[in-house]
Amino acid sequence: MPIIFLMLSGLLVKHYLADFVMQPHWMLSAKGRLDAPGGYAHAAVHAAGSGIVLLACGIGAAMIFAVMAAEFVVHFAIDFAKDRYTKISDVDRNPARYWQLHGIDQLAHQMTYVAIAWATLGAVIG
DSSP: OHHHHHHHHHHHHHHHIIIIISOOHHHHTTTTOTTSHHHHHHHHHHHHHHHHHHHHTTOOHHHHHHHHHHHHHHHHHHHHHHHHHHHTTTTTTOHHHHHHHHHHHHHHHHHHHHHHHHHHHHHHHO
16 A cells, blocks of 8 residues: 555655744744634645645545645644643743643644545545
8 A cells, every 4th residue: 555655755744844844933923823814824734735645646626625624623723722732831941841742733733644544545445
């Protein structure tokens, strides 16, 4: 099943680009706010990137749009929760807490990609 390696690799590269290369300050600073466009725009970048990866893997349009919608919601929720919890966790005086929160945030996103691969490839391979 080489397609699973292609898909997961593509999703991981997309995640790096969307989180660490293509995220300007206006997105980063608004992740914990429901009234600012930054967090929504960031989640949309992730959803669009995943759509491109899935298209390259031969996934059908209906499934791609469903995954993009789900990833938009899930990605926004993970980032929102991390931002809100970080603000009350005193990470400035506890660097270990910062890295724990960053790690669980990244793990949650990576597990989202496992779920995407399972859902999309299960539909294709059956």
